[in-house]
Amino acid sequence: MTETQRRGTAWLNHIPLLILSFICIAPIALMISISLSSAESITAFGYSFFPHALDGKAYAYVLSASERIVRAYGVSLFVTLLGTCLSLLVVSMIAYPLSRRDYMHRGKLMFYVVFTMLFNGGLVPTYIFVSKYLHLKDTVWALILPYLAAPWFIAMLRTYFAQLSHEVIEAATVDGCSEFRILFTLVIPMSKPALATVGLLTVLRYWNDWFLGLLYIDDTHLYTLQLLLYVMMANIQELLKTAADTGILEIADFPSESARMAMALIVAGPMLLVFPFFQKYFVKGLTDGAVKG
Amino acid sequence: MQGQIGQEQVGMRAAEAGIKVGSFGKGTSFRKRQARHLTILALPAVLLLFLFQYVPMGGIVLAFKNYRYDLGLWGSKWVGLDNFKFFFTSADAWRVTINTVSLNFMFIVAGTAGSVFFAILLHEINWKRLKQFYQTTMFFPYFLSWPVIALIVYALLNVDLGIVNKALEAFGFEPVFWYSEPEVWPYILLAVHFWKYVGHGAIIYYAGIMSFDRSFYEAAAVDGATTWQMRLYVTVPMLFPLVIILFLINMGNIFHAEFGLFYMVTQDSGVLYSTTDVIDTYVYRSLRVIGDIGMASAVGLYQAVVGFVLILSVNLLIRKYSAENALF
Numbered sequence: 001m002t003e004t005q006r007r008g009t010a011w012l013n014h015i016p017l018l019i020l021s022f023i024c025i026a027p028i029a030l031m032i033s034i035s036l037s038s039a040e041s042i043t044a045f046g047y048s049f050f051p052h053a054l055d056g057k058a059y060a061y062v063l064s065a066s067e068r069i070v071r072a073y074g075v076s077l078f079v080t081l082l083g084t085c086l087s088l089l090v091v092s093m094i095a096y097p098l099s100r101r102d103y104m105h106r107g108k109l110m111f112y113v114v115f116t117m118l119f120n121g122g123l124v125p126t127y128i129f130v131s132k133y134l135h136l137k138d139t140v141w142a143l144i145l146p147y148l149a150a151p152w153f154i155a156m157l158r159t160y161f162a163q164l165s166h167e168v169i170e171a172a173t174v175d176g177c178s179e180f181r182i183l184f185t186l187v188i189p190m191s192k193p194a195l196a197t198v199g200l201l202t203v204l205r206y207w208n209d210w211f212l213g214l215l216y217i218d219d220t221h222l223y224t225l226q227l228l229l230y231v232m233m234a235n236i237q238e239l240l241k242t243a244a245d246t247g248i249l250e251i252a253d254f255p256s257e258s259a260r261m262a263m264a265l266i267v268a269g270p271m272l273l274v275f276p277f278f279q280k281y282f283v284k285g286l287t288d289g290a291v292k293g
Numbered sequence: 294m295q296g297q298i299g300q301e302q303v304g305m306r307a308a309e310a311g312i313k314v315g316s317f318g319k320g321t322s323f324r325k326r327q328a329r330h331l332t333i334l335a336l337p338a339v340l341l342l343f344l345f346q347y348v349p350m351g352g353i354v355l356a357f358k359n360y361r362y363d364l365g366l367w368g369s370k371w372v373g374l375d376n377f378k379f380f381f382t383s384a385d386a387w388r389v390t391i392n393t394v395s396l397n398f399m400f401i402v403a404g405t406a407g408s409v410f411f412a413i414l415l416h417e418i419n420w421k422r423l424k425q426f427y428q429t430t431m432f433f434p435y436f437l438s439w440p441v442i443a444l445i446v447y448a449l450l451n452v453d454l455g456i457v458n459k460a461l462e463a464f465g466f467e468p469v470f471w472y473s474e475p476e477v478w479p480y481i482l483l484a485v486h487f488w489k490y491v492g493h494g495a496i497i498y499y500a501g502i503m504s505f506d507r508s509f510y511e512a513a514a515v516d517g518a519t520t521w522q523m524r525l526y527v528t529v530p531m532l533f534p535l536v537i538i539l540f541l542i543n544m545g546n547i548f549h550a551e552f553g554l555f556y557m558v559t560q561d562s563g564v565l566y567s568t569t570d571v572i573d574t575y576v577y578r579s580l581r582v583i584g585d586i587g588m589a590s591a592v593g594l595y596q597a598v599v600g601f602v603l604i605l606s607v608n609l610l611i612r613k614y615s616a617e618n619a620l621f
Contacts, residue, residue, distance in 0.1 A: 010417065010520075013414045013417050013418060016410070016414060017411065017414055020427070021427055023488065024430045024431050024434050027445040031444075045459075046456070046459045047448050047459070048459070093334045096334060097331035097335045098335075102324070102327075105328060105332060109339075112339065112342065116342055116346040116347075118601055119600075120597060121346070121348075121350040121351070121597070122349070123589070123593055125350070125351070125355055125593075126345065128366070129344075145345065146345050148338075148341050149338040149341040208436075208439075210440055226438050226440050229440045257454065261444070267440070271436045271438075272436065279429055
C-alpha cells in the first residue's frame with residue numbers, strides 16, 4: 001500500500017479517539033451543568049447535560065463562605081503545600097545518597113526502601129500505631145507524615161540523579177564541598193524537570209487524598225475538602241447543616257443537588273488548573289521513572 | 294568495585310588540580326567520612342519509613358491476639374490462629390478473595406488491551422494539535438479524586454435523577470435501581486476503572502512507542518507495508534516486552550484493591566457486597582465499623598503475605614523473561 005492510500009484510511013483512527021476524548025470529559029460538562037441548574041428543574045427533569053433553567057444559587061451558597069468549606073479549603077491547601085515541600089526535601093535527601101555509586105551503604109539502603117514496596121504491616125497495625133502510639137489522630141500531621149517518604153518517588157529521583165554528570169560532583173568533592181552543599185547547590189538545581197514531575201505527582205497525591213482523613217480525622221475542623229465532599233455525598237443532612245451555618249439560605253429551598261456538584265467542581269478545580277503543567281512533564285517523567293524504576 | 298573506581302578518579306582529579314592528595318590519601322577514612330555525611334542526609338526518610346512502614350510490620354502479631362484497646366498491643370491476650378480460623382471458616386473469606394482477584398483481573402486485562410489500542414492509534418495521528426487534544430482529554434480522569442468520581446457516577450446512576458435512567462425512560466424502558474443491583478456492579482466498576490486509567494496507560498505505552506527506533510518504520514514503509522502490517526509486525530512486537538512487564542507488575546498487585554473505587558463509588562452499600570466487597574473494604578470495615586481488630590489484622594496479614602509471594606513470583610518471571618527489567 002502506498003503512502004497516499006495509507007493516508008486515505010488514517011481518518012478512521014480519529015473515531016475511537018474522539019469517542020474516548022468525549023467520554024473522558026463529558027462528566028465534567030455534566031457536573032458543570034448540574035451545578036448551574038435550578039433546584040426545580042432538577043426535580044422536574046433530572047440531571048442533564050444542558051441546564052433547563054440556569055441558577056447560581058449553588059455557587060452563591062458555596063461562595064458565601066460557609067465556615068466549614070473555607071476551613072476545609074484551608075486544611076487541604078496547608079496539607080498539600082507543606083506536604084509537598086517537605087516530601088520533596090526528604091525524598092531528594094535520600095535519593096541523592098542512593099544515586100552515588102561510591103556510597104558504601106547504597107545497596108543496604110536501597111533494599112530498606114524497596115522492601116516497603118513489597119511488604120507492609122497492613123492497615124490495622126499502621127492505624128493502631130499511628131493513632132494510639134504516635135498520638136497523631138485528629139492532628140494535621142496524620143495527613144502529612146505518612147506520605148512524606150514515598151518509596152516510588154525515591155526510586156524515580158534516584159534514577160534521575162544517577163544520570164547526572166559524575167565529574168561535576170567529584171570536582172565539587174575535591175574542592176571540599178560538603179555532601180549537603182553538593183546536594184543543595186549542584187544536584188537539586190540540575191534536576192528541575194525531575195523535581196517538577198515528582199513535585200506535581202506529590203501535589204496530586206496530597207490534594208486528592210481522602211483516605212488518611214477517613215482513617216485519622218474525626219474532628220470536623222480538620223476535614224479536608226475531599227473528606228468534606230465525601231461526607232456531604234454520603235449524608236445529605238451534613239450538607240444542610242453546612243447550609244444552616246451560613247444563614248443566608250432557607251433550608252426549604254436549599255439547592256442540595258446542584259450545591260454538591262458545585263462543591264465537587266471546587267474540590268477538583270485546583271488540580272484541573274495545574275493539569276496543563278503535569279501534561280508537559282508527564283510523558284517523559286512517566287517513562288523515565290515508572291518503567292525503568 | 295564501583296566505589297574503588299570512584300575513589301581513584303577523585304585522587305586523580307585532585308592531583309590534576311594540584312591539591313595535596315595526602316589529605317585524603319587514606320581512601321578508607323575519607324570514604325567513611327563521606328559515607329557518614331550521606332547517611333545523615335538519608336536519615337529523615339529512613340526514620341519516616343521506620344515509623345510508618347517497619348514498626349507496623351511488627352504489629353502483625355495483632356493477627357494472633359485478641360486486641361483490646363485498653364490493654365494495648367502487649368497486654369492483649371494471645372489467641373493463636375483463632376482470628377484466621379474465624380475468617381477462613383466464614384463465607385466472607387471466599388467472597389472477598391474471589392471478588393478482589395476476579396475484578397482486578399478484569400481491570401488488568403481490559404486496561405492493558407485498551408491502553409495499547411489507544412496508544413497505537415495515538416501514535417499514528419499526524420495532526421499535532423489534535424494529538425495533543427486527545428492526550429490531554431484522555432489523561433483528564435486520572436486527575437480526579439475518588440470522591441469526585443463517586444459523585445459523577447451518582448449523577449449517572451441515581452434512580453430518579455440519573456442520566457442513565459432518564460435515557461432508559463426516553464427509550465421506553467423501566468428505570469433500574471442501580472444501587473441495589475449487585476449483578477451489574479462488576480461491569481460498572483470495570484467501566485469506571487477503565488475510564489479513570491485507560492488514558493494514563495495509553496500515554497505510558499505511547500511514550501514506549503515513541504522510544505522505538507524510527508528506522509524500522511521507514512524500512513517497513515519502503516517495503517510497502519500496510520498500516521495493519523506495521524501495527525502487527527513492528528509496533529506490537531516491539532511493545533510486547535513493556536506490555537508483559539506492566540502486566541506482570543499489575544498481576545503482582547492483584548491482591549490489593551483500589552479502596553476508593555470499591556468504597557466510594559459503590560457508596561459502601563451493603564446490598565452490593567456480594568459482588569463489590571473486596572479484601573481492602575472488608576479490612577476497613579472490620580477495623581472502623583465492626584471494630585474486630587484481631588480479625589481485621591488477620592485478613593490484612595493474609596493479604597500482605599499472599600501479595601508478597603505474588604510479587605516475588607512475578608519478579609522471578611520478569612527476570613526469566615528480560616533480566617534488565619526485573620524489579621530487584
